Amino acid sequence: MNRFKSTIEDFDKINKEDPHKELVNGKEVPKEWIYGVRMSEMLMEFCPSASEILRLAARCQHIKRWVIPREEFPMDRKGYLLWRTKLKKFHGELAGSIMRQNGYGEGEIQKVDDLLNKRRLKTDPEAQTLEDVVCLVFLKYYFDGFIEKHREEEGKLVDIVQKTWKKMSDKGHKAALSMPHSEQALRIIQKALE
Structure with missing residues (x-):
């Protein structure tokens, strides 16, 4: 199996652990897993020539998001921004460790981290x-x-x-x-x- 496919599978495996469910076609599915799938599908529809790195970033945009609940931060604008900043850092680090295990180099990992953190x-x-x-x-x-x-x-x-x-x-x-x-x-x- 190639590294791209195995990385996507690893992202999905984690997101399938989401305890929060969403009803899709009458069936309950893990919320962040279906979000990742929708991100990938929309990316391929919107930009069929998307690079491998961009495709990885789209799939792991919300990886394991449920472990940092919004409720743990003040329910105001400042609290929301703090929560989002902490999430982006977490998503980048987790995605990076999975990419590393699958043979991606530090430059590629940094690029996904940059995309997830909306740099540039x-x-x-x-x-x-x-x-x-x-x-x-x-x-x-x-x-x-x-x-x-x-x-x-x-x-x-x-x-x-x-x-x-x-x-x-x-x-x-x-x-x-x-x-x-x-x-x-x-x-x-x-x-x-x-």
């Missing part, structure tokens, strides 16, 4: 592609649930879409607008873009 977002096209894919996966699979959860806070929903939009490239915007959206999601997206 505006200067590295692969970092921008990964950011676009993260946003597209959110809009396709998680936005409707987010709307349900924050139904009474339309201003917050519009703000989230505007922030998401700012992170995306023109190519990402086109992909987002060409996706099928629920009526409620489309209304909020249109409001955000006015």
Whole structure:
């Protein structure tokens, strides 16, 4: 088996341990495992020529995320940013150790770490592609649930879409607008873009 395939399998094996489940086609599946699969599928749809390194970064974006729960940080903006910073560092280190076991060199490991930590977002096209894919996966699979959860806070929903939009490239915007959206999601997206 080649190193790419075995690394992806190792990422998946860890993410299948996620105690949090999501219902997909009537079947409960581990939440972070299905997120990784969706990231890979969206990347190949959005950028079929993605490099091996970018494909690895997409798959391990949330690796073992459940071990650092959001609730352990203050429930404000500062707490959220602290949580995200700690997660990115953790994802990069864990992905790096798995890549190392599978024969990847330090330069390749560093590149995945850079992508996961969103370093050089505006200067590295692969970092921008990964950011676009993260946003597209959110809009396709998680936005409707987010709307349900924050139904009474339309201003917050519009703000989230505007922030998401700012992170995306023109190519990402086109992909987002060409996706099928629920009526409620489309209304909020249109409001955000006015």
